Amino acid sequence: MIRMSAVVLAALCSFAVSAMAQEKIKIEKIMFGSGGMIAVFDEKGGKKGELPKEAFPSVPFDAADYNRNTRSVKVNAGGQEVWLSPFQVQVSAKAQVLTECQTAQRVSGTTFSSRGASECK
Amino acid sequence: MNAALRRPLVPALLGLTLLAGGCKSLDTLTTELSGKRTYESVPARFVEVAEQRRVPDAGGSSLTALAASLQKPSGASARSLDGRDPLPPGTRELAGAEPLQRYANQILARLLKAWPHAKPSVTIVVTNNPAYVAEAVPAGTILVSQGVFVNSENEDELAFILAHEVSHLLLNHMDADRQHAAQKTVEDTGMGTLLSAAPRSNPDMARNAALIYTTYRTFQDTVAQPSWARQQEDEADLLGFDLLEKAGYNTNVFQVVMERFADDARKQSAKAEEERKALEDQINALMQSGQYSAGINAAFKELSAGPSKIFGEIGKQLRMGHNSAEQRFVDLSAYAVREQLFEGATRDKNTVGYEKVVFQGAALKALSRSVLVQRAESLIAKERLAEAEAALKEVAKGGFESDPYLRMTYYRLHTKQNRPDLAVKDLEIAVKSASAPPEAFDLLIAEHRAAGRASQALVALDAKDRRFGGAERGYPLRIRLLVEAGRTPEAGSVVERCRAVRGPLVRECENAWSQATVASLSQPQ
Numbered sequence A: 001m002i003r004m005s006a007v008v009l010a011a012l013c014s015f016a017v018s019a020m021a022q023e024k025i026k027i028e029k030i031m032f033g034s035g036g037m038i039a040v041f042d043e044k045g046g047k048k049g050e051l052p053k054e055a056f057p058s059v060p061f062d063a064a065d066y067n068r069n070t071r072s073v074k075v076n077a078g079g080q081e082v083w084l085s086p087f088q089v090q091v092s093a094k095a096q097v098l099t100e101c102q103t104a105q106r107v108s109g110t111t112f113s114s115r116g117a118s119e120c121k
Numbered sequence B: 001m002n003a004a005l006r007r008p009l010v011p012a013l014l015g016l017t018l019l020a021g022g023c024k025s026l027d028t029l030t031t032e033l034s035g036k037r038t039y040e041s042v043p044a045r046f047v048e049v050a051e052q053r054r055v056p057d058a059g060g061s062s063l064t065a066l067a068a069s070l071q072k073p074s075g076a077s078a079r080s081l082d083g084r085d086p087l088p089p090g091t092r093e094l095a096g097a098e099p100l101q102r103y104a105n106q107i108l109a110r111l112l113k114a115w116p117h118a119k120p121s122v123t124i125v126v127t128n129n130p131a132y133v134a135e136a137v138p139a140g141t142i143l144v145s146q147g148v149f150v151n152s153e154n155e156d157e158l159a160f161i162l163a164h165e166v167s168h169l170l171l172n173h174m175d176a177d178r179q180h181a182a183q184k185t186v187e188d189t190g191m192g193t194l195l196s197a198a199p200r201s202n203p204d205m206a207r208n209a210a211l212i213y214t215t216y217r218t219f220q221d222t223v224a225q226p227s228w229a230r231q232q233e234d235e236a237d238l239l240g241f242d243l244l245e246k247a248g249y250n251t252n253v254f255q256v257v258m259e260r261f262a263d264d265a266r267k268q269s270a271k272a273e274e275e276r277k278a279l280e281d282q283i284n285a286l287m288q289s290g291q292y293s294a295g296i297n298a299a300f301k302e303l304s305a306g307p308s309k310i311f312g313e314i315g316k317q318l319r320m321g322h323n324s325a326e327q328r329f330v331d332l333s334a335y336a337v338r339e340q341l342f343e344g345a346t347r348d349k350n351t352v353g354y355e356k357v358v359f360q361g362a363a364l365k366a367l368s369r370s371v372l373v374q375r376a377e378s379l380i381a382k383e384r385l386a387e388a389e390a391a392l393k394e395v396a397k398g399g400f401e402s403d404p405y406l407r408m409t410y411y412r413l414h415t416k417q418n419r420p421d422l423a424v425k426d427l428e429i430a431v432k433s434a435s436a437p438p439e440a441f442d443l444l445i446a447e448h449r450a451a452g453r454a455s456q457a458l459v460a461l462d463a464k465d466r467r468f469g470g471a472e473r474g475y476p477l478r479i480r481l482l483v484e485a486g487r488t489p490e491a492g493s494v495v496e497r498c499r500a501v502r503g504p505l506v507r508e509c510e511n512a513w514s515q516a517t518v519a520s521l522s523q524p525q
Helices: A002-022 A100-108 B003-033 B046-053 B062-070 B098-112 B146-151 B155-170 B173-197 B203-246 B253-288 B292-320 B325-338 B351-358 B361-381 B385-397 B404-416 B420-432 B438-450 B454-468 B471-484 B488-501 B504-522
Strands: A026-030 A037-041 A047-052 A073-077 A080-084 A089-091 B123-127 B134-137 B141-145
Touching: A100 B146, A100 B361, A100 B385, B046 B203, B098 B123, B098 B141, B098 B155, B098 B203, B098 B351, B098 B361, B123 B146, B134 B155, B134 B173, B141 B146, B141 B155, B146 B155, B146 B361, B155 B173, B155 B203, B155 B253, B155 B351, B173 B203, B203 B253, B203 B325, B253 B292, B253 B325, B351 B361, B361 B385, B361 B404, B385 B404, B404 B420, B404 B438, B420 B438, B420 B454, B438 B454, B438 B471, B454 B471, B471 B488, B471 B504, B488 B504
Parallel strands: B123 B141
Antiparallel strands: A026 A089, A037 A047, A037 A080, A073 A080, B134 B141
């Protein structure tokens, strides 16, 4: 029974992970410089030039891609795909603090449920 | 002095006092009111001008010296176990945190390489606070909570937190706090002197002067000083960012830190609301079940806690003096864009190294012990006793069976499980430990006393006095216990010793003596 629960749990977890990976990141705010221009970059962070405010859809809109490490976002602007630095945007993916249950799980690998392994609410 | 001469003297002196004190904080307030952000008032990289913005040392200032001479000497403050400078009240070091401390020191050394001036001596203390918080405190100390270590995902995130806190020390912000306190002491004393000099024939003048001063003090404490404190936070953000960037860390982590702060604030406020609602439900249930007086008592408790809670919250906000996490996110982002510091955001974060130090070996053991004990405490409070017991068993497995805090938590669990013998045994084990806190002794004394074992309670009280000193404070309790143990003559001699101490304690001792004697007489033989 316990083994079966673990299998179900693992399946649920992998489903949750893939769902998260597919989750669309929304761009909530773009911080344009004075003059309404913004620097745009390539995937490696090299500067490609500048684009005016009018080249971008109005916020909020879905990002074409998001890099979790650099927090840069890819957007379609003015008919081209460009990357924006994390310092120029606010996105929907936000870091959180762990709940008490998640903290216990992180340091010990278990939630100490009386009904066996379970997810933190 | 002639009354006609004295009349203009009071307002004149009052005006001079206010002018001398208020200018500095008014300066930052004016900047803030103009809508100018702190980074906008610095035209270049902050690290290049930081030394000019450093708060002057308060140690030798005439204001601090004057304030020190005006203040009454206070009692000795508590020191940490190894004799270092005192930690703020309520702060507890995380036991076994040395690996985390060493790691934080390495990060700090890397950050300080980018500081072009004299390097300060900094002590890092890891506390057992579960919240995501760090704090720079006097004597070059940075407190980093266990919550920071557990929540952070990489070294870069921890580095930004340390960079921000060490920036407070580099900019000497601790002395700004000392100067504020000194200024307040001088002003309060000066005002008192001025008021006593006001002519008795003109009480209106004294009243008006007091009113002006109270208004000024409220303005300073609630508006001007917090504004200055906010500027200091902004400066620590800017310098922290520069140190992080120059040390080669990924710089977008400041956004992660700010997002976590914002999330923490949201969760705290939701928790407070939940607690309020639970109490409301409890009151309603009591009233509906016909227990009116219990319901009214609970409602009264909530009402009386209300104002102090609100003032406490306001005070917390003011003392913190931080801008919102969202505002700090926007300001630092704008600063990075203005300085064209895009490259720092693309660097790799040190996640593997971080996991290796924090989530393995001795560091993980220290963290899990503290986290699980805290988790068990809250599960006990929620009556989820089986889960609490499982968490405590996990801690005990690590070889911490005799840890006093673990035993105290076991005591609470066994009490809830209605197993008093085990509960007392837990406390007896706890007090044997060299690191047992006074509360462990207090609980053991209370348990013995409640079970009518006054002699055993006295043994525990003796042990507490030997360990922590301050036997005088325990005289009233000792008197009660001696009477309860049938050792009335000894109790009488403690009353005599207490009378020799003098002060308000004498009344407490005499009350204890008379109440205990009456109680012993009314007991059936």
